[in-house]
Amino acid sequence: MKTSRRSALQTAAFAGVSVITASKVRAAEGGDFYVARNGRINQSFVTWNFRPLTIPELAKLAVKFGVKSIELVGPEHWPMLKELGLKCALAGSHGFAKGFAQPDQHAECLKVLEQRIEQCAAQGVPSVITFSGFRKGLTVDDATKNTIAGLKKIAPIAEKHKVTVALEMLNSKVNVEMKGHPDYFCDDMDLSIRILQAVGSPYVKVLFDIYHVQIMHGDVITRLRQYKDFIAHYHTAGNPGRNEIDATQEINYPPIMRAIAETKYAGFVGQEFIPVREHVKSINEAVKLCDV
Amino acid sequence: MNPVRTRRSALTQLAAGAAVASTAAALAERLAAADAAAQVKINHSACKWCYSKIPLDDLCAAGKQFGLQSVELLDPPDFATVKKHGLHCAMVSFPQKDGIGRIEKAFNRLEHHDTLVEIYTERIKQCADAGFKQLICFSGNRAGLDDETGLKNCATGLKRILPLAEKHGITLVMELLNSRVNHKDYQCDKSAWGVALCQAIGSERFKLLYDIYHMQIMEGDVIATIKARHQYFAHYHTGGVPGRNEIDDTQELNYPAIMRAIQATGYKGYVGQEFIPKREDKIASLKQGVQICTV
Numbered sequence: 001m002k003t004s005r006r007s008a009l010q011t012a013a014f015a016g017v018s019v020i021t022a023s024k025v026r027a028a029e030g031g032d033f034y035v036a037r038n039g040r041i042n043q044s045f046v047t048w049n050f051r052p053l054t055i056p057e058l059a060k061l062a063v064k065f066g067v068k069s070i071e072l073v074g075p076e077h078w079p080m081l082k083e084l085g086l087k088c089a090l091a092g093s094h095g096f097a098k099g100f101a102q103p104d105q106h107a108e109c110l111k112v113l114e115q116r117i118e119q120c121a122a123q124g125v126p127s128v129i130t131f132s133g134f135r136k137g138l139t140v141d142d143a144t145k146n147t148i149a150g151l152k153k154i155a156p157i158a159e160k161h162k163v164t165v166a167l168e169m170l171n172s173k174v175n176v177e178m179k180g181h182p183d184y185f186c187d188d189m190d191l192s193i194r195i196l197q198a199v200g201s202p203y204v205k206v207l208f209d210i211y212h213v214q215i216m217h218g219d220v221i222t223r224l225r226q227y228k229d230f231i232a233h234y235h236t237a238g239n240p241g242r243n244e245i246d247a248t249q250e251i252n253y254p255p256i257m258r259a260i261a262e263t264k265y266a267g268f269v270g271q272e273f274i275p276v277r278e279h280v281k282s283i284n285e286a287v288k289l290c291d292v
Numbered sequence: 293m294n295p296v297r298t299r300r301s302a303l304t305q306l307a308a309g310a311a312v313a314s315t316a317a318a319l320a321e322r323l324a325a326a327d328a329a330a331q332v333k334i335n336h337s338a339c340k341w342c343y344s345k346i347p348l349d350d351l352c353a354a355g356k357q358f359g360l361q362s363v364e365l366l367d368p369p370d371f372a373t374v375k376k377h378g379l380h381c382a383m384v385s386f387p388q389k390d391g392i393g394r395i396e397k398a399f400n401r402l403e404h405h406d407t408l409v410e411i412y413t414e415r416i417k418q419c420a421d422a423g424f425k426q427l428i429c430f431s432g433n434r435a436g437l438d439d440e441t442g443l444k445n446c447a448t449g450l451k452r453i454l455p456l457a458e459k460h461g462i463t464l465v466m467e468l469l470n471s472r473v474n475h476k477d478y479q480c481d482k483s484a485w486g487v488a489l490c491q492a493i494g495s496e497r498f499k500l501l502y503d504i505y506h507m508q509i510m511e512g513d514v515i516a517t518i519k520a521r522h523q524y525f526a527h528y529h530t531g532g533v534p535g536r537n538e539i540d541d542t543q544e545l546n547y548p549a550i551m552r553a554i555q556a557t558g559y560k561g562y563v564g565q566e567f568i569p570k571r572e573d574k575i576a577s578l579k580q581g582v583q584i585c586t587v
Contacts, residue, residue: 009412173513218512219472221544222534240516250515252546259544 100150203270205232505531
């Protein structure tokens with residue numbers, strides 16, 4: 001008999017509820033929604049993609065759905081998160097349009113990152129994002145050298161404060177705003193890892209965005225196993241489209257989450273998809289899909 | 293009485309209970325036709341080599357029970373067996389002589405062309421006699437050959453046999469394989485290269501086999517690639533990633549979504565299950581694969 005993924009998940013969810021009292025109570029109080037309960041994957045919400053939901057609204061949803069973090073938000077939001085018992089798993093810094101591939105942008109990025117690392121250290125935020133920026137006609141070799149040089153400047157500060165700098169790899173293929181970034185330099189996971197190896201700091205790692213990796217490379221589970229020691233953070237989204245992460249798209253998230261858990265990953269997985277359906281329902285479904 | 297009143301049962305009752313039997317039957321027929329038109333079904337095929345310990349006769353008999361319509365990658369001696377079961381062979385296996393024709397040694401080398409022309413000429417005629425429409429072929433390994441020269445050489449060799457293929461209505465289909473895990477150094481390992489070869493050849497009788505497993509390993513972005521390049525894809529293969537096993541929830545691809553994308557291109561061909569069953573009951577795994585791809 002064929003069991004659909006959805007019904008299998010519902011069965012699993014039901015079995016989970018029956019043994020975990022706290023979840024049971026919360027589920028009973030709030031009606032029909034899923035509360036993360038397995039504890040193998042720490043989930044987080046990115047916020048820009050869930051507009052018009054506000055950051056405080058998303059924080060309340062995180063609490064309700066058993067999600068432990070709201071990320072890529074500035075320090076002004078951190079006290080509110082702390083009050084709700086939430087973390088900020090990943091701090092924002094400079095935007096993706098600027099970065100270490102361009103030597104003339106090093107000073108500006110370093111300034112933003114240095115200040116943000118100090119804030120992270122003071123308030124228990126474990127990591128901060130950074131980007132390569134665009135290639136702008138540079139050869140891959142030159143852009144690689146520049147990025148290594150820039151990250152080497154930030155590495156001692158990251159090490160001193162024990163805050164991880166996460167370099168994000170983005171896709172340069174999809175020419176649709178916020179779904180891809182043509183000419184973004186760091187668009188290759190293998191190259192990203194070579195850059196990190198050259199930097200050689202345990203506090204400079206990569207942000208493995210599953211959506212971007214699927215667009216540029218595929219072979220997601222093999223890559224995340226291969227590069228587990230270099231991964232600071234994960235992001236999700238459905239492909240194609242960067243929308244819901246369910247069965248409407250090609251990436252099968254539950255086995256990927258199981259593979260992540262098997263690498264003993266202790267960090268967070270940030271939901272970064274742009275819902276096309278009812279936001280709260282889609283967010284809850286995503287929480288359930290990743291709670292393996 | 294069945295609490296679920298299907299359209300068919302409702303119509304049957306209507307037909308039985310009134311003097312409008314012929315009208316109801318006509319209506320039922322029209323509804324069925326409309327349903328069929330709305331949903332181009334995926335045609336199901338399975339690769340014989342994945343079930344090497346099961347006699348072909350048994351594989352055919354079992355497969356028919358759950359909707360398998362073809363067993364593929366067969367050599368001519370097997371044609372009679374599938375035909376006996378009323379099944380098709382959606383992709384005929386490659387001919388070979390002195391190792392030429394195999395995955396590693398094929399069309400990208402000029403020195404293979406005379407042999408390839410000879411063996412493909414015979415195989416095309418065998419396909420035509422059997423009524424099978426598609427025949428697999430390979431690029432061969434790079435072995436130091438750059439991609440541009442390899443492409444040019446493939447085009448040169450294939451053009452020598454395409455007139456015969458065109459005459460018999462047989463499509464030569466070059467398979468895209470991964471060179472990261474299974475076929476190190478294989479040249480036709482990226483869909484862009486394959487599409488460029490199709491364009492260089494410019495015949496409807498030369499296309500690509502988009503193997504979803506191999507291409508997920510090499511380039512990802514499966515649905516977008518199918519959407520953009522399906523006019524060059526004559527056939528599809530499946531397999532779970534990583535591992536090439538069952539295509540279910542143990543691996544990273546959402547096959548139903550990919551099948552819907554293939555359907556949306558208006559594809560009327562077959563999808564060949566080409567995973568190596570890991571579980572004990574291999575036929576049950578094949579049945580599951582067919583069900584996952586029934587969308």
